[in-house]
Amino acid sequence: MLESILSVVMPCLNGMPHLPAAIESVKSALPAADCEIIVADGGSTDGTRDFLRNSGVRLIESPDRSLYEGLNKAIAQARGEYIVWLNSDDLLLGAVVDLWRKAREEKADLVTGEAEIASEGKIVWRSDHHVRPMNPASILFAVPTANSRLMHAGLLRKAGPFQCDIGLGADRHMLLKLLRLSDKRSYLTSTVYRYNSHGGSKTMAATWESYHDVHDANLQMVPALRDQLGDASERGLLDSFASLSALAKARAHFFGGRPKKALNVGLLACRYNRSPTSWYRGLSLHRLNRGHGCGW
Template sequence: MPKLSVVTVNLNNAAGLRKTMQSVFSQTFSDREYIIIDGGSIDGSKEILKQYSDKLSYWVSEKDKGIYNAMNKGIIQSRAEYILFLNSGDYFVDREVLTNAVSIMKSNPADIYYGNIVIEHENGKLVSKKHPKVISLDFLENETINHQASLIRRSLFDDMGLYDLRYSMAADHAFYVKALLKQTPFHHINQDMVFYQLDGISSKNFDRYKLQMNEICEHLLPGYKIRKEMEAIEKARLFRHPVERLKRFTRIRYEQLKSVLKRT
């Protein structure tokens, strides 16, 4: 059994796919398999996969039902202990990323490891995004872990199920929330691992991602919706609305929500 699977999903991003593949091929860590799931691209991506097929553990080019359906296909094909999802267009910060990660993993047992990413904006600006040392539900109510810099134990998907396709934009976030609720061990790898390209499309998708994150939290986390309403009321209080009746209503509603939250 190889230690790691790197899974790349792609759809009509031939240039990004080639960059990602070269990044994976250049890694010094060799105890890995490389799986690519292409969604039936018509831009030359399939020809690139054929060209490098001898370096791939598995690849397929066929229509799918979206990114998480493609990622699930990769999970099913994986035979490794841990999986990392590296989307086409994203790439490792250097040749030693996987070697360094595995070294940390050996002395820090966990089921999910998560590192930092470097966001690459369209204008070329680079911004390092660092995750907290400890992942909490409070954190996951407002932020997420980037799957491009996460190493997830393969058997977790057997225990918890594959990515939930009901969440077309944020199924990975739902998986992290469920894992934390099950007290799954997480460990932070405090290193920049991946360059993540943020273009205009990614930015728009991120807004949709955030909306679905809120939906997931409402479904999975007790008291989340109530806490959000309490925060909104507390924020509104700061503006000292001139209508006394409204001020009285927000105060009463706040206390009602507070009492309900204590019972959840």
């Protein structure tokens, strides 16, 4: 481990044309001597690998089942004391230097900055992690933005790898593990990360299909979390989350032109949770956390 560098890890598959800007954002934010960029390419066929071979990054070329498997491979080779995850179509912003400095000065094992979402060059959303503490309810019901956080390498290794068989819900799953294991957390009010919303994004495309994929991922995550959440209150929280995720998935089916599937998924939501009290709790948490960052 080299304490003097920050490891930027990136899973990638057919990242063009956004990838060059992502790599350049790291080089603009961090001097070369202060960081390493590790890219795990899962078998790109669009010129991504040719670009990466000449871009000064450490390239891992190996087929993988998902972006999380690629992410795990990149993390396993990271040498820095702290690690940050960059998607191949997003940007790391200059304030990440201040976030990294704060992490080292305060000896924090998880330090959170703010994130933003841009669509066609315009900022359409900014997180507010700094105004609230992170807890299981906020991780489930608010916006997690795992990419705007620096994680100490030791904390990540203690948490173990990202779970690869629960889809996009692996972000929340990992944040819940880090919350339980973290000894000292801190935050920075500056924006350190930009998510780019575009038609090819799995989570940021702002289409009914992408909304469906996000909520489907949440439902895939639920069984994996059931053993992790200890007391009855937290398990009830998970029931509420599953119910609302199923309703949101049904809504995406309906407005996406699949009314029969919407009905089936809506009935499934009722099977997840038959308690009116739990439904009320879930709706309250949804209203409280919707559109907000999940905290630090």
